[in-house]
Amino acid sequence: MGMTISQKILAAHAGRDYVEPGELLNCKLDVVLGNDVTAPVAISEFKRLDLDKVFDQEKIVLVPDHFAPNKDIKSAEQCKIMRDFAGQYGIKNYFEVGQMGIEHCLLPEQGLVLPGDLIIGADSHTCTYGALGAFATGVGSTDMAAGMATGEAWFKVPESIKFVYYGKLPEWVGGKDLILNTIGDIGVEGARYMSMEFTGEVIKSLSMDNRFTMANMAIEAGGKNGIIEPDNITLEYIKTRAKRPFTLFKSDEDALYFEVREYDVSALEPIIAFPHLPENTRSVSEASGINLDQVVIGSCTNGRIEDLEIAARILKGKKIHPEIRTIIFPGTQQIFLEAMRRGYIEIFIEAGAAVSTPTCGPCLGGHMGILAKGEKALATTNRNFVGRMGHPESEVYLASPAVAAASAIKGKITAPWEV
Amino acid sequence: MIFSGRVHKFGADIDTDAIIPARYLNTFDPQELAKHCMEDADPQFPDKVQTGDIIAADKNFGCGSSREHAPIAIKGAGVSCVIAKSFARIFYRNCINIGLPILECSQAVDALKDGDQVEVDLETGKITNLRTSEEYQAMPFPEFMQQIIDKGGLINYVKDK
Numbered sequence: 001m002g003m004t005i006s007q008k009i010l011a012a013h014a015g016r017d018y019v020e021p022g023e024l025l026n027c028k029l030d031v032v033l034g035n036d037v038t039a040p041v042a043i044s045e046f047k048r049l050d051l052d053k054v055f056d057q058e059k060i061v062l063v064p065d066h067f068a069p070n071k072d073i074k075s076a077e078q079c080k081i082m083r084d085f086a087g088q089y090g091i092k093n094y095f096e097v098g099q100m101g102i103e104h105c106l107l108p109e110q111g112l113v114l115p116g117d118l119i120i121g122a123d124s125h126t127c128t129y130g131a132l133g134a135f136a137t138g139v140g141s142t143d144m145a146a147g148m149a150t151g152e153a154w155f156k157v158p159e160s161i162k163f164v165y166y167g168k169l170p171e172w173v174g175g176k177d178l179i180l181n182t183i184g185d186i187g188v189e190g191a192r193y194m195s196m197e198f199t200g201e202v203i204k205s206l207s208m209d210n211r212f213t214m215a216n217m218a219i220e221a222g223g224k225n226g227i228i229e230p231d232n233i234t235l236e237y238i239k240t241r242a243k244r245p246f247t248l249f250k251s252d253e254d255a256l257y258f259e260v261r262e263y264d265v266s267a268l269e270p271i272i273a274f275p276h277l278p279e280n281t282r283s284v285s286e287a288s289g290i291n292l293d294q295v296v297i298g299s300c301t302n303g304r305i306e307d308l309e310i311a312a313r314i315l316k317g318k319k320i321h322p323e324i325r326t327i328i329f330p331g332t333q334q335i336f337l338e339a340m341r342r343g344y345i346e347i348f349i350e351a352g353a354a355v356s357t358p359t360c361g362p363c364l365g366g367h368m369g370i371l372a373k374g375e376k377a378l379a380t381t382n383r384n385f386v387g388r389m390g391h392p393e394s395e396v397y398l399a400s401p402a403v404a405a406a407s408a409i410k411g412k413i414t415a416p417w418e419v
Numbered sequence: 420m421i422f423s424g425r426v427h428k429f430g431a432d433i434d435t436d437a438i439i440p441a442r443y444l445n446t447f448d449p450q451e452l453a454k455h456c457m458e459d460a461d462p463q464f465p466d467k468v469q470t471g472d473i474i475a476a477d478k479n480f481g482c483g484s485s486r487e488h489a490p491i492a493i494k495g496a497g498v499s500c501v502i503a504k505s506f507a508r509i510f511y512r513n514c515i516n517i518g519l520p521i522l523e524c525s526q527a528v529d530a531l532k533d534g535d536q537v538e539v540d541l542e543t544g545k546i547t548n549l550r551t552s553e554e555y556q557a558m559p560f561p562e563f564m565q566q567i568i569d570k571g572g573l574i575n576y577v578k579d580k
Contacts, residue, residue, distance in 0.1 A: 024563050041447045041487050045574050067445060074445035124485040124509055140487035140513035146577045154563070188432055189479040193508050222482060224508055277432060364441040364484070383483060385436045387459040392440075 002252025004160040005227055006195040009135040009249055013118040021159040021256075029059065030134075031113055032147040033121030035103055035360075036064040040081040041141035042122055046148055054089050055151030061093040061112055062086050063103040066360045071367035101332025101358040104128040104216060104300035108208075109332055111241030115230040115248050120144065120153050125300050125382065127218045131211035132238065133230030133249060138219060158224045159258040160195040161186075165202035167266035172416040174310075175210030176302060176380065176400035178202070179217045180271040181263065184281030192222030194258060197251065202265055203228060208237040209306035216301045217382050220278040272378075272413060273398035276386045284403055284415045294377040295320075295408040296389075297401050298329025298356075299363045302380035305335050307401040312344035314405035314419060320352035321411030327354045327369045329361065353408070365389045371396075378407050420541045422499040422520070423549070424471035428533040431477035433460055435510065438481065438489040447488055449495030456492040470497035473539065475531045477503065481510025490519045500539050502546065502557070504528050515564050516573040522546065524557035 003011065003018065011019040013027040034042050039062055046054075054060055062082050067075035086094035093112060100106065104125050107113045115133035119126060122144035129136035139153070147153050163182055178198075183190070196218045203211070211228050218226025228234075230248045238246070269283035297303075297311050308330060320326045328348050330336035336358065339345050348355050362369030363381040371377055371390030376397070379389065384396035399407070402416040409419045437460040439452055446452070457464035457474075474480075474493065480503035481489060490513050493501065500520040514521045520541050527546045531537065536549040544557035560568065570576040 024561065037441075037444045037486065037488075041491075044447070048574050049578055066441075072445060078445060122485055122487075124483065126485075138485040138509050140485050140490075140509060140516060142487060142516035142573050143512065146573050149577060150580075188482060189505065189507070192479065192505065219483075219509075222479065222507060364436070364444075366441055366444075383434075383436070385434045385483060387440050388436050392459045392462075 001256055002254035004195065004197060004251045004255040005133065005229055005249045006135055006160055006225060007157060009116060009118055010155055010157055019157050021157050023157045025155050025157060026152055027118055027155055029120055029147055029151050029153055030117040031059055031061060031119040032144060033061045033103060033119065033123065033126060034144050035066050035123055036068055036079045036082055037066045038122035038141045038144065040078045042144035042148065043081055043085045045142050045145035049149050051149055054148045057090045058092050060091050060148055061107060062091055063095050063100050063106060064097065065100055065102050065358065066364065067366050068100065068359060069097050069357065099333060102300045102303055102360055105303050105331030105335065108132060108212065109334055111238065111243055114238060114242050114246035115234060116246050120147050124219045125216050127223065127226050128212050128216040128300060130218065130225050130227035131208065131215040132234055133228060135225055135227065137225045158193055158195045160197050161191055162197045162199060162257045162260045164200040164260065164262045165265050166200050166262065167202065167264040169202055169265050170268060172270055172402045173268050174400055175206060175213035177268060177271045178265065179214040180273050180278065180281050180398065181268060183217065183221045183278050184271065186221055188220060188277050188279045189222040191218065193224055196221065196223040196226045198226065198228050204231065207306060208233060209304040212304065213301055220382060270400055270403045270415060272403065273384055275384050275395040275397065278384060278398060284413065287413045288415060290413040291376065292324060292378050292407060292412055293375040294369060294371065295324055295326040295404050296362050296369055296377060296379035296381060297404045298331065299381040301382045302401050303329055303331030303335065305338050307380065308339045308344050311401045311405040312347045314402060314416060315351040316347050318351055318409050318419065320408045324408050324411050326352065326408040327356060327362065329356045330358060332358055362389055378404055378413060380404050421538060422471065423536065423538045424473045424499050425469065426473050426475050426531050426533060426535040426537055427464065427468065428531065429460060429474060429476040432479045432482055433476055434483035435481055435486050435489040436483055439486065439492040444486060444488055447491065449491050452488055452492035453495035456496040465496065468496050468498065471499045472497065473537055474498055474501045475528050476501065477528060478505045480506050482507035485509045487513045487517065490514045490517055494519045502527050515567055518568065518572040522557035524555050527555035527557065530555065
């Protein structure tokens with residue numbers, strides 16, 4: 001029996017030729033990641049082990065991105081715990097404010113995650129790196145602590161669901177719509193404990209930025225990881241970034257899948273996820289006209305250069321509706337700089353948007369764009385749970401950067417072709 | 420280990436933002452987090468929960484963020500055990516790692532009512548509703564996870580290796 005790409009990566013890191021779903025493995029890790037919310041808890045646990053070193057100073061990545069730049073005194077203390085730890089233990093990949101970005105935009109950009117890697121991160125959207133053909137999964141702080149100490153973690157080999165996308169992707173429809181549509185189809189626990197493997201002709205011609213968006217939201221269907229086989233598009237992306245060897249894995253023809261689901265995307269419209277679950281999806285036509293108070297463009301889901309490019313295309317020469325607060329967060333300093341060089345930042349500011357330094361900020365109701373009671377936001381982020389962006393009686397609608405930019409202009413949920 | 424406590428019922432897909440909203444994540448002190456435990460799902464929960472109480476929830480409990488603050492808040496609030504139809508993966512793993520007892524049992528969740536007194540035997544997975552005397556059987560943990568639980572969490576397990 002063949003293996004899926006996920007089985008193969010886990011097997012390779014457990015020193016095994018073959019593994020099957022359900023097996024418990026102890027695996028060697030390539031990267032262990034944490035942020036200013038999760039790492040302080042991990043550091044506190046790590047210190048209980050009384051070790052004077054981490055397993056590998058090169059393979060731990062620490063990014064203050066959630067409540068950074070420090071939003072209050074408590075957050076400043078949390079960031080300081082991480083900064084002090086990085087200094088004390090000689091962690092090479094600690095990214096200070098000014099170099100940092102939203103972790104899941106930053107790590108691929110810096111070439112810190114590569115095809116064939118096994119990665120754990122104390123952040124649920126660690127699954128983003130599956131877009132590069134890596135096995136990447138979110139864990140909690142204690143797993144991160146054990147990972148920093150031993151360079152290992154235990155895994156149950158997941159079953160895989162294969163998602164096949166075929167047809168021609170319509171204009172204004174991209175990775176965000178594909179993944180929201182998929183979550184709408186299978187539900188928020190449709191892939192619980194499982195690997196989501198995205199394949200088909202549509203994926204084969206999809207850009208890396210769109211692939212990151214898809215893999216990023218695997219967790220919103222309960223998935224353990226999202227993964228895309230590496231190809232020429234992947235190699236093109238990493239060729240100037242990779243500073244160490246990597247391995248390209250592909251699923252075998254006779255690999256066993258729990259389920260195969262196919263989607264013809266030719267007639268797909270931009271998708272909106274209504275409050276309060278990412279599975280509450282409708283097409284933009286069914287959603288148009290809902291009044292908004294705030295639009296957020298950014299996050300680990302949609303804060304990359306192509307996302308800003310689409311937003312700039314729509315906002316160019318236009319004015320944002322006077323009653324809408326629009327906040328745009330480039331994912332990293334590099335993305336910010338590139339957007340500036342291309343003139344996007346000027347377009348955003350002239351349109352009436354606020355442009356911020358990279359931060360997870362409003363996505364998790366942290367800071368920089370919190371909603372009041374009864375307010376509605378449309379965001380390119382990944383979760384619309386109760387209270388996610390602020391007051392428990394506020395609402396979040398999830399959508400693509402194209403829909404977000406169009407909606408900012410009209411002040412209500414709007415299809416990109418209507419502006 | 421046997422627990423006995425009063426049931427607090429919750430619905431499906433209770434996410435970690437509902438268990439502990441991100442606005443309180445600038446600390447990881449269990450007692451601080453406990454003051455806001457389940458606040459966005461039931462604002463009265465932090466006031467009414469008592470040491471030993473049990474949460475019984477529908478499917479996919481703990482979905483969303485990887486924040487370990489969620490099981491830490493529940494444990495800090497004195498909850499002895501969470502019973503659900505199913506748990507989201509990262510939450511499940513975090514509970515094992517920090518030593519918050521959890522059990523999957525659909526029949527128990529369907530039958531239990533808010534305020535019921537229940538007894539839970541962690542070793543056998545037997546759940547007894549003391550109001551009706553009905554018994555339900557939860558799935559036992561795989562042996563590997565039981566070892567982590569027996570050691571009192573992952574850090575102790577790693578320490579002993």
